Amino acid sequence: MYEFNYQNPASVDAALAAHQDADDGLFLAGGQTIVTVMKQRLAMPSDVIDLNGIEDLRGITTRDSVISIGSMTTHADVAANADVRRLIPALSDLAGMIGDPHVRNRGTLGGSIANNDPAADYPAAVVALGATVHTNQRQIDAGDFFTNLFETALEEGELITKVDFPGPEKASYEKIHNPASRFAIVGAFIAKFRDGVRVAVTGAGPCVFRLSEIEDALNADFQAAALDGITVSSDRLNSDLHASAQYRAQMITVAARRAVTKAGQGDRT
Amino acid sequence: MPVVSLTINGTSVVKDVAANTLLVQFIRDELGLTGTHVGCDTSQCGACAIHVNDMPVKSCTMLAVQADGCKITTIEGLAPDDNLHPMQQAFHEHHGLQCGFCTPGMVMTAVAFAKDNPDATEQQVRRALEGNLCRCTGYQNIIDAVLDGAKAMREAG
Numbered sequence: 001m002y003e004f005n006y007q008n009p010a011s012v013d014a015a016l017a018a019h020q021d022a023d024d025g026l027f028l029a030g031g032q033t034i035v036t037v038m039k040q041r042l043a044m045p046s047d048v049i050d051l052n053g054i055e056d057l058r059g060i061t062t063r064d065s066v067i068s069i070g071s072m073t074t075h076a077d078v079a080a081n082a083d084v085r086r087l088i089p090a091l092s093d094l095a096g097m098i099g100d101p102h103v104r105n106r107g108t109l110g111g112s113i114a115n116n117d118p119a120a121d122y123p124a125a126v127v128a129l130g131a132t133v134h135t136n137q138r139q140i141d142a143g144d145f146f147t148n149l150f151e152t153a154l155e156e157g158e159l160i161t162k163v164d165f166p167g168p169e170k171a172s173y174e175k176i177h178n179p180a181s182r183f184a185i186v187g188a189f190i191a192k193f194r195d196g197v198r199v200a201v202t203g204a205g206p207c208v209f210r211l212s213e214i215e216d217a218l219n220a221d222f223q224a225a226a227l228d229g230i231t232v233s234s235d236r237l238n239s240d241l242h243a244s245a246q247y248r249a250q251m252i253t254v255a256a257r258r259a260v261t262k263a264g265q266g267d268r269t
Numbered sequence: 270m271p272v273v274s275l276t277i278n279g280t281s282v283v284k285d286v287a288a289n290t291l292l293v294q295f296i297r298d299e300l301g302l303t304g305t306h307v308g309c310d311t312s313q314c315g316a317c318a319i320h321v322n323d324m325p326v327k328s329c330t331m332l333a334v335q336a337d338g339c340k341i342t343t344i345e346g347l348a349p350d351d352n353l354h355p356m357q358q359a360f361h362e363h364h365g366l367q368c369g370f371c372t373p374g375m376v377m378t379a380v381a382f383a384k385d386n387p388d389a390t391e392q393q394v395r396r397a398l399e400g401n402l403c404r405c406t407g408y409q410n411i412i413d414a415v416l417d418g419a420k421a422m423r424e425a426g
Binding site for chain 2 (some may be wrong): 033
């Protein structure tokens with residue numbers, strides 16, 4: 001790992017100031033991606049600004065049917081939280097499926113979505129649930145947040161503070177995972193709200209995306225059979241040593257069908 | 270140079286450490302506790318699993334400076350002197366290893382899991398070990414060992 005200055009601020013303001021003063025500052029959240037990237041010398045920040053000491057960025061609160069999750073809340077804490085379990089069990093399930101127990105004990109919501117790995121799980125929940133990403137300077141709608149491969153709407157030095165997730169009538173997340181990394185080869189998050197269904201797919205493309213054809217079918221009839229005959233084009237989908245674009249295209253409908261079936265069984269209307 | 274102050278296996282340690290030192294490097298190279306292993310550079314294998322404040326984490330994916338103020342347990346600290354922890358004993362009895370390289374990480378993960386899940390099923394054990402890779406055994410004896418070790422821990426209270 002290259003050398004860097006380590007900073008451990010206790011507040012959001014101190015973290016922002018440290019980033020502003022640095023030549024090339026890097027916010028360190030759970031570190032489950034970025035520490036690996038740094039040790040492989042694929043990143044060379046001048047200053048690593050550790051967010052783990054900022055208590056204000058941790059924790060889960062509930063107001064009406066909206067769950068607010070602090071950006072530095074770990075996957076393990078989201079998976080185990082009773083309010084998340086009650087209001088959005090699919091989000092709890094998703095957090096419990098990320099990586100492995102060690103990763104879930106360190107990895108955070110904010111770190112995951114800021115990194116926007118094409119195979120990460122959280123982006124699917126953020127988009128399908130129509131979440132709102134709060135930063136130190138503004139609120140960003142889920143639909144505007146994830147812009148491209150490893151790219152987001154975040155500006156240099158902008159820090160995610162929390163994400164608000166509205167509770168759906170029904171929701172479910174299903175993924176076909178890579179057995180070595182547990183990243184999604186394809187993951188589908190389906191959320192049904194009073195005003196309609198949103199379907200977000202991760203792992204398959206350069207960035208999380210919605211599938212209007214599947215949403216339309218489920219808006220007409222919220223059951224797996226409604227997806228009969230729907231095929232997804234493999235154009236612009238990822239192809240790598242784990243799976244071809246054609247395989248991913250087919251797995252999107254498989255994951256979506258499983259998710260709809262599971263959401264229907266939940267009957268949490 | 271930053272200073273790190275922590276407790277490892279019950280002993281207090283205060284040391285200067287370069288910011289770019291991984292926790293696993295600190296444990297092995299600075300403290301000489303070489304039971305914690307490094308099996309990959311991609312945070313996937315779990316051979317470096319330890320407990321930080323009683324939670325299993327991968328010590329190759331954390332900076333040593335981040336452990337400041339923490340309570341750390343490594344494989345060397347599970348049982349006093351030459352005794353074996355019930356989970357270590359179960360790995361021994363079930364031959365839950367061949368080359369042994371992954372074993373410290375397996376045992377550390379298993380101990381933390383069994384504390385929280387004393388009545389775990391085989392399927393839950395398999396899920397709990399998803400972050401620990403073994404290239405020898407085919408896992409079966411490891412699963413048997415963890416189920417039995419969890420039982421022994423439960424009976425020992």
